[in-house]
């Protein structure tokens with residue numbers, strides 16, 4: 001063989017050897033990554049993750065970098081109710097790596113029309129447990145941490161010092177928790193994605209984001225407790241908090257992926273009646289703000305229930321403004337119900353939804369009206385003629401009925417009629433007399 005050919009052959013053998021070595025290396029690495037559950041073609045994700053998130057990852061807005069950011073993110077959602085459920089659902093589906101859920105409550109039947117992570121079989125189990133199960137069913141790749149507790153200054157401080165959250169989502173339903181989360185976010189420099197919904201309307205904004213205002217900048221003083229209506233009292237159509245909760249997830253994703261257009265310094269107003277969205281410009285950060293201003297006066301978490309003068313549990317607090325002899329126990333009431341005058345002072349719609357037979361609906365809000373006085377005067381006169389002078393006043397839980405008794409006593413102070421409050425109202429009736437009466 002000529003010398004040149006021999007040299008060429010040697011080179012060719014060397015090249016082939018190197019090629020073979022590279023192939024072996026590649027196969028070995030692939031095998032190794034496979035064993036580790038990783039993908040050979042992108043070591044940030046598994047094959048399944050790439051396919052799962054492909055529809056959002058191929059968008060320029062997210063792209064693989066954004067998806068990695070989502071995967072490495074830790075967020076906290078407070079409240080797994082009407083807002084928190086849809087928000088958590090979309091954030092888990094989008095691949096947010098770690099989601100901590102806080103809620104103290106258990107699932108009730110009245111929650112199911114809007115709190116979409118909970119189902120019939122979850123009734124009476126903690127909401128965070130039910131939400132955990134639903135989220136893990138939807139996305140087993142992410143970490144979900146369920147914390148069944150009431151978020152207050154003490155509990156949240158402990159959690160915040162142990163974890164660095166990138167975003168906090170407010171899915172709560174009360175003013176005290178709103179201020180608490182605002183101050184937590186300002187003090188720890190975390191953006192707060194805030195939402196609210198009632199009846200057919202919802203609101204959404206992001207506080208303390210890139211120099212934008214915080215909740216206290218806009219509302220330095222809490223509203224008077226009686227000016228706040230809850231979903232339990234005012235009602236809410238499930239799709240309304242659904243819409244707001246989904247938008248809370250959207251804003252959170254934008255923050256986590258460092259996208260533009262975050263809803264900071266603006267308030268979104270959603271009107272479900274006419275299906276309109278409006279953006280209102282908010283005041284800029286207040287340099288005199290008590291918490292995010294230049295010389296803050298609130299530097300540590302305070303007692304927010306005291307500050308707001310209202311509870312951060314939505315459990316109804318029962319009032320007790322009447323004497324014992326002005327009230328009747330629910331069991332005793334059930335035995336005399338048929339032959340007496342019973343005024344049901346709930347709103348008309350609630351009365352239409354379900355009512356006890358032989359009762360008269362006089363909504364509490366109308367009790368001071370002249371025509372109502374006339375109507376009652378006539379009714380009482382007829383009853384007195386029949387020898388009936390006791391009037392029993394009833395409502396959902398026994399609070400408005402106490403107020404109504406006080407008011408009626410004054411209005412009919414000249415009349416021989418005696419007013420009694422039905423203790424515990426229809427809730428007690430449903431609990432102790434007839435469980436088929438809807439306890440809503």
Ligand SMILES: Nc1ncnc2c1ncn2[C@@H]1O[C@H](COP(=O)(O)OP(=O)(O)OP(=O)(O)O)[C@@H](O)[C@H]1O
Pocket residue numbers: 078079080081082083102103104105110111115127149150151152171172173174177230231232312313314
């Ligand atoms: N400080 C808090 N700590 C923990 N969870 C909270 C706190 N404040 C509110 N929540 C939770 O936030 C959720 C708010 O949900 P939502 O507004 O849909 O009302 P709800 O209390 O579930 O129902 P309803 O008002 O009809 O009784 C609830 O699950 C409630 O337990």
Ligand SMILES: [Zn+2]
Pocket residue numbers: 213214215216217218285286289290291292293
């Ligand atoms: Zn502020």
